[in-house]
Amino acid sequence: MKGRAKFLIGSAIIVITLVLLAYVGFTQSKTYYHTISELGSLHGTALHQRMRVSGNVRSGSIDRSGGRVDFILEEQGKSLPISYTGRDPLPDTFKDGAQALVEGRLTPDGHFVAEQVQAKCASKYEAAPNQTPGASQPGQTSNGSNAASPGN
Amino acid sequence: MDIFGSFALILALLAAVYGFAAGLAGILTRRTLLTKSALNAGMAVFALVTLAVGSLEYFFFTDNFSMAYVAAHSNRALPAFYKFAALWAGQEGSLLFWSWLLSIYVFATLLVNRNKHPELMPYAGVVMAGVQVFFLILNNFVASPFNVMGGPDASGTLRLASLSDGHGLNPLLQYPEMVIHPPMLYLGYTGFTIPFAFALAALLGRYPGEKWIHITRRWTMIAWCFQSIGILLGAHWAYAVLGWGGYWAWDPVENASLLPWITGTAFLHSVMMQEKRGMMKVWNVWLVFTTFMLCILGTLLTRSGVISSVHAFAQSSIGNWFVGFLGLVFLVCFWAYWMNRDYLRSDNQLDSLVSRESSFLFNNLVLLAACFAVLWGTLFPVISEWVVGSKISVGPPFFNKVNVPIALFLLFLTGVGPLLAWRKTSYDALRRNFAVPVIIAVISGIIAFIFGFREIYSLICLILSVFVTLTIAAEFYRGARVIASRDSVNILAAVGELTMRNTRRYGGYIIHFGMVLVFIGIAGQAFNKDIQMEMSAGETLAIGPYSILCQNFDRVANNNYESERATLEVFRSGRSEMMLYPERRFFLASQVTETMVAVRSSPLRDLYVVYAGRSPESGKPVIHAYLNPLVKWIWFGGIVVVLGTGLALLPNRRAAIVLRPVAEKSWGDAVANEASAIGAIARRSESHD
Numbered sequence: 141m142k143g144r145a146k147f148l149i150g151s152a153i154i155v156i157t158l159v160l161l162a163y164v165g166f167t168q169s170k171t172y173y174h175t176i177s178e179l180g181s182l183h184g185t186a187l188h189q190r191m192r193v194s195g196n197v198r199s200g201s202i203d204r205s206g207g208r209v210d211f212i213l214e215e216q217g218k219s220l221p222i223s224y225t226g227r228d229p230l231p232d233t234f235k236d237g238a239q240a241l242v243e244g245r246l247t248p249d250g251h252f253v254a255e256q257v258q259a260k261c262a263s264k265y266e267a268a269p270n271q272t273p274g275a276s277q278p279g280q281t282s283n284g285s286n287a288a289s290p291g292n
Numbered sequence: 293m294d295i296f297g298s299f300a301l302i303l304a305l306l307a308a309v310y311g312f313a314a315g316l317a318g319i320l321t322r323r324t325l326l327t328k329s330a331l332n333a334g335m336a337v338f339a340l341v342t343l344a345v346g347s348l349e350y351f352f353f354t355d356n357f358s359m360a361y362v363a364a365h366s367n368r369a370l371p372a373f374y375k376f377a378a379l380w381a382g383q384e385g386s387l388l389f390w391s392w393l394l395s396i397y398v399f400a401t402l403l404v405n406r407n408k409h410p411e412l413m414p415y416a417g418v419v420m421a422g423v424q425v426f427f428l429i430l431n432n433f434v435a436s437p438f439n440v441m442g443g444p445d446a447s448g449t450l451r452l453a454s455l456s457d458g459h460g461l462n463p464l465l466q467y468p469e470m471v472i473h474p475p476m477l478y479l480g481y482t483g484f485t486i487p488f489a490f491a492l493a494a495l496l497g498r499y500p501g502e503k504w505i506h507i508t509r510r511w512t513m514i515a516w517c518f519q520s521i522g523i524l525l526g527a528h529w530a531y532a533v534l535g536w537g538g539y540w541a542w543d544p545v546e547n548a549s550l551l552p553w554i555t556g557t558a559f560l561h562s563v564m565m566q567e568k569r570g571m572m573k574v575w576n577v578w579l580v581f582t583t584f585m586l587c588i589l590g591t592l593l594t595r596s597g598v599i600s601s602v603h604a605f606a607q608s609s610i611g612n613w614f615v616g617f618l619g620l621v622f623l624v625c626f627w628a629y630w631m632n633r634d635y636l637r638s639d640n641q642l643d644s645l646v647s648r649e650s651s652f653l654f655n656n657l658v659l660l661a662a663c664f665a666v667l668w669g670t671l672f673p674v675i676s677e678w679v680v681g682s683k684i685s686v687g688p689p690f691f692n693k694v695n696v697p698i699a700l701f702l703l704f705l706t707g708v709g710p711l712l713a714w715r716k717t718s719y720d721a722l723r724r725n726f727a728v729p730v731i732i733a734v735i736s737g738i739i740a741f742i743f744g745f746r747e748i749y750s751l752i753c754l755i756l757s758v759f760v761t762l763t764i765a766a767e768f769y770r771g772a773r774v775i776a777s778r779d780s781v782n783i784l785a786a787v788g789e790l791t792m793r794n795t796r797r798y799g800g801y802i803i804h805f806g807m808v809l810v811f812i813g814i815a816g817q818a819f820n821k822d823i824q825m826e827m828s829a830g831e832t833l834a835i836g837p838y839s840i841l842c843q844n845f846d847r848v849a850n851n852n853y854e855s856e857r858a859t860l861e862v863f864r865s866g867r868s869e870m871m872l873y874p875e876r877r878f879f880l881a882s883q884v885t886e887t888m889v890a891v892r893s894s895p896l897r898d899l900y901v902v903y904a905g906r907s908p909e910s911g912k913p914v915i916h917a918y919l920n921p922l923v924k925w926i927w928f929g930g931i932v933v934v935l936g937t938g939l940a941l942l943p944n945r946r947a948a949i950v951l952r953p954v955a956e957k958s959w960g961d962a963v964a965n966e967a968s969a970i971g972a973i974a975r976r977s978e979s980h981d
Binding site for chain 2: 143144146147150151154155157158160161163165166168169170171172173174191228229230231
């Protein structure tokens with residue numbers, strides 16, 4: 141019985157430590173998903189969180205002058221001006237009309253500063269009706285932290 | 293021909309349904325002939341699914357672009373090697389491939405065991421057939437790979453269509469490793485079905501004795517080995533192909549492959565508690581169940597679009613099928629457990645904190661914690677959307693914060709656990725076994741610290757790696773010395789003899805050593821460097837001991853892709869060392885651009901260079917160079933793990949025939965044992981360490 145009690149105490153210490161570590165890791169890396177229309181209704185701390193927003197790149201809005209890339213993301217009639225400040229070159233799939241997922245923070249003036257941009261071509265497989273789409277075209281990311289493989 | 297493949301699939305489903313129904317009837321009516329025919333049906337499934345797979349491959353090789361699946365994943369110019377691999381490039385084909393591998397496992401299991409274990413096999417056959425029925429339903433009715441192109445015209449009659457050329461295989465998959473990585477991983481995932489079937493069978497049949505544990509452990513080891521290979525190949529592919537300088541990103545799909553591996557590892561350890569001490573029976577059964585359910589969950593995550601990962605397949609309703617199946621599996625498992633829980637009563641209790649038992653318990657505790665943390669982090673977007681209404685994802689810091697300490701603790705247990713005695717270890721024994729390794733490990737830590745090794749986790753990892761390696765070496769030495777002096781052979785021959793006499797134990801040590809190498813490789817990450825620079829011809833970039841001179845940029849083209857290539861010369865202390873050619877390839881069929889990384893790998897460090905594209909402002913080419921220390925140790929460690937597992941699966945060599953007591957075992961078993969003993973072969977396949 142004594143061994144069992146000691147084991148339980150040891151386990152409790154381990155579990156508590158891990159829970160604390162998990163909490164710290166969680167607060168450091170949590171990222172909220174928002175739609176562009178939701179951004180307007182955010183207030184308080186929610187405005188300053190790290191977030192991910194997705195939409196389509198408005199045609200003709202990509203401006204590569206001035207040492208950064210500015211563009212406008214659209215979704216359901218709402219739009220959001222984005223400045224990409226990351227140092228990696230943008231993926232080749234990032235072009236007019238592409239679906240893009242940006243990660244970063246909102247500035248007080250309603251501008252979005254993106255540290256990471258992922259882009260996905262409008263899927264060519266969706267062109268023909270009645271055709272079964274296979275794996276969708278994988279997105280390419282500016283920092284490549286996501287990969288495409290044939291899944292599991 | 294398309295009809296041929298579809299028919300084979302339908303017949304396979306019918307055979308599986310028969311195997312399930314007749315097997316069940318055989319158990320209920322106790323008619324052995326019925327059971328026998330059910331098991332034969334299970335073997336027929338293999339032949340039929342093989343025909344379907346052959347038929348789909350035939351379409352790929354004949355460029356039949358009237359088949360939707362072929363048109364979506366192949367094209368005329370695709371090399372034959374990749375036409376073969378295109379089988380598993382998409383949803384439908386990979387599910388067919390899944391069913392096929394499962395049918396191979398079932399076939400092999402039935403072939404080996406059908407005339408043995410008369411109390412176990414009928415149940416195991418039914419469970420395996422049940423799983424096959426599920427996947428074959430998907431193959432036939434939900435995601436058929438044999439759909440043809442075309443649709444109804446104005447008058448409503450079906451018009452077949454055909455493309456002149458296909459869309460091509462995803463360029464990311466056009467890499468030799470991608471031809472072997474998915475099969476390995478799938479062999480892991482599907483392989484866990486067999487231990488699941490035996491565990492459930494033993495529970496349902498209230499199988500007397502622990503024989504099922506041996507069968508389950510063996511098949512778990514096989515699946516675990518494939519899963520390890522699959523995960524490492526995937527990591528290597530990500531490293532060599534994706535061009536971001538790393539190999540693991542805690543992507544949901546990567547996590548999904550890790551989860552069953554973790555619970556499988558936990559089972560392979562805790563199963564020894566059951567064999568030796570009759571403890572943790574409930575736990576073991578649930579570990580096997582959980583491993584199988586995590587395999588299904590992983591498939592669900594990748595294929596349903598529940599979790600957004602660019603890894604994932606197109607969003608589809610197939611997820612509901614997996615949710616349903618998962619729910620059903622859980623209910624069956626729980627019911628089987630609840631009805632038979634008295635069968636799983638533990639024989640012993642934990643005696644001491646410093647014992648083999650408690651090291652296994654801690655091992656299982658932290659493995660489960662790791663599994664839970666990874667699962668939680670992966671599912672967090674879904675959970676948070678349910679609970680608080682907003683989708684929140686967690687990133688690598690979360691996973692690393694939790695898993696790095698767990699991994700180090702496991703490394704510690706790897707060194708300590710195998711040397712602790714069962715029940716209770718005395719202080720003297722502790723000192724005898726550990727004093728030297730601990731002292732040397734601490735000294736090497738101090739030396740490393742003096743030489744500027746300041747990263748705390750890497751330092752701990754180094755100390756533990758030295759410690760574990762020494763304890764493993766000491767184990768081999770101690771055993772070999774006894775054999776060497778008794779049989780008067782040299783120490784190396786004695787090591788070989790020792791290993792072959794108890795393959796499971798010493799194979800296990802080799803696996804542990806392989807893991808140490810993997811850990812060292814991962815710890816090297818703390819010293820990664822990278823630099824990114826716009827370069828034109830004649831410019832130089834400096835990283836670590838290297839300086840990279842950009843000679844020129846050129847273009848290469850063939851009928852599969854057009855490529856833009858940099859020619860870089862690498863100097864080290866003024867001397868030219870090598871040429872590197874990072875590329876960007878534009879694939880014509882799929883209209884996608886991919887990076888081709890140039891890596892120069894040595895045991896000490898990898899120089900990894902990416903042609904990252906052209907700068908948004910200046911239009912000049914951007915070169916991204918990484919210096920990644922010790923990465924090669926990970927791949928090498930992986931090979932050692934695989935060899936160790938292979939060794940552990942070998943039968944033990946015996947010096948003489950030993951007739952073992954057959955008490956506690958079933959009658960069928962006893963017969964089998966006697967038969968093999970009477971066979972007068974001086975080797976027996978059962979390993980007990």
